Amino acid sequence: MRGAARLLRTTLLAALLGWAGLARAQDAALVAALSQAQVEVTTGFSGAGLMVFGSTDQPIGPGGDEILVLARGPTRPMVIRRKIAIAGLIWVNGPAARFAAVPGYYMITGTRPAWQLLPEPERQANGLGLDALPLDSTGARAPAFRRALLEQETASGLWVEDQTPVVIEGNRLFHVRLPLPATVPTGVYKVEVLLVRSRRIVARQPLTFRVDRVGGADRIASVADDQPLVYGIICVLAAGLAGWLGSVVFRRG
Amino acid sequence: MQVYLPIAEMSVDAVLLIGIGFGVGWLSGLFGVGGGFLLTPLLLLIGIPAPVAVASGANQTIGASVSGLMAQWRRGNVDFRMGFVLFAGGLLGSVLGVQLFALLRRLGQVDLAVSLFYVVVLGTVGALMVMESVRAMRRRGRPGGRRKLHEHGWAHGLPFKIRFRKSRLYMSVIPPMLIGFAIGLLSAVMGVGGGFMLVPAMIYLLGMHTAVVIGTSLFQVVLVTAMVTLLAAIQLGTVDILLTLLLLLGGVAGAQFGAAMGGKLRGEETRALLGLLVLAVALGLLWDLVRPPVQLFSAQREY
Secondary structure, three states: OHHHHHHHHHHHHHHHHHHHHHHHHOOOOEEEEEOOOEEEEOOOOOOEEEEEEEEEOOOEOOOOEEEEEEEEOOEEEEEEEEEEEEOOOEEEEEEEEEEEEEEOOEEEEEOOOHHHHOOHHHHHHOOOOHHHOOOOEEEOOOHHHHHHHHHHHHHOOOEEEOOOOOEEEOOOEEEEEEEEOOOOOOEEEEEEEEEEEOOEEEEEEEEEEEEEEOHHHHHHHHHHHHOHHHHHHHHHHHHHHHHHHHHHHOOOO | OEEEEOOOOEEEEHHHHHHHHHHHHHHHHHHOOOOHHHHHHHHHHOOOOHHHHHHHHHHHHHHHHHHHHHHHHHOOOOOHHHHHHHHHHHHHHHHHHHHHHHHHHHHOOHHHHHHHHHHHHHHHHHHHHHHHHHHHHHHOOOOOOOOOOOOOOHHHHOOOEEEEOOOOEEEEOHHHHHHHHHHHHHHHHHOOOOHHHHHHHHHHHHOOOHHHHHHHHHHHHHHHHHHHHHHHHHHHOOOOHHHHHHHHHHHHHHHHHHHHHHOOOOHHHHHHHHHHHHHHHHHHHHHHHHOOOOOOEEEEEOO
């Protein structure tokens, strides 16, 4: 974590110093980068934070340009079930709505909330905001299912909307932290930084990073996936050995 | 200290897991049972998904039972012939149980099924234990009628008889196979070893010689939970080895302390307490089923 912070500082400094020349060389009005290209999920993983930072050629902030940052994790199929009372007595899972592609992580923030920066049709078309997420479902159709999915993902910290605004430094430099909770799914994450000028998106820069399991956690999960029989045998033997060893170590008298 | 469980795909406090393992191990040492029936509900309570809780619970039961089995084996208290007959039934039961579990997961009714199984099985067993031990406590001091060694009933008319020398039985293989089958099924769905049901069944239903009951039941429990672990790893992919080992770390220590303390309790009191504990777990789970849920909706990953 500290290494990442140092890296961020040096990168920011380099960006600041080398900026004037670089910006003129490109015609893109926007340049952005991530503090890390990879987040490692180790056995001790308890969440992480990633910095998105960048700069523009014109002043950002009130009256000037605005920045939106959007991040999406890999999608996965989810099913939302509603509990019903059988005979008014026992609560069981009843009707279900299946969502084929639910982003495992979704974050949007900006110098201001997206709905203030863009006209509604444009915001909806770009999927900017939790209410603009395209979520196709089969099964039960009531809007309450979609709302429940939203609540659950927001409560778990995997879907984040306008939690902390993008910070502007000296009118040109901006940065914001992507909070990744301990439960983030592994895979490729897509980050998009949008430059908004006069209620229109005038530039966008796509970025990606990966969340990977590494070390013991990764080895365990990949053996369990690729060679389940071997993994099962290891589990049986490990438990037996641990039980036997423990009884030897802790035997009293 | 948070650890990331690779199969459950979540972070849990390692100290909490070791603590749960210790507590359950202590109780199981105290009462001389495997403790799986306490462990799985506790894991569900701290938010471990039911499939992972059940499979890892079965996995940890291997570890919790293996040292007891070795001790009984050394003393020659395992009837292997009876053990293998029980296991033949258990094998069938666990294969079927894992299929049932996979089906329930597709239907989204795993949590309900696991809870219902617990309520029915633990409720019945707990109530029987409490009643039996209260009767025994009342009878104490009074000269009771002598019990027969075992009943000669319908089971003796069945075919495929073999001699179980250590159990001092000459009987059909069908009743022990049926019992093994039932325990295997419960093991796969509930993540328990099933010793708390197997032992009474061996004594009262089969009429086995009591000296070999504990050793033989441990033999069957270790084999069946190993089978359930293997099948769950292959077919469901829900065995979390890190979860298992953390639970065992606390469990084996707790079991030794519990066993040291258990020697000071009288048999009837111990059984009454265990019965009350089993009943309490059943009632807690029943309450969870009947009270209006806090969250009407639940979101799960689709399999």
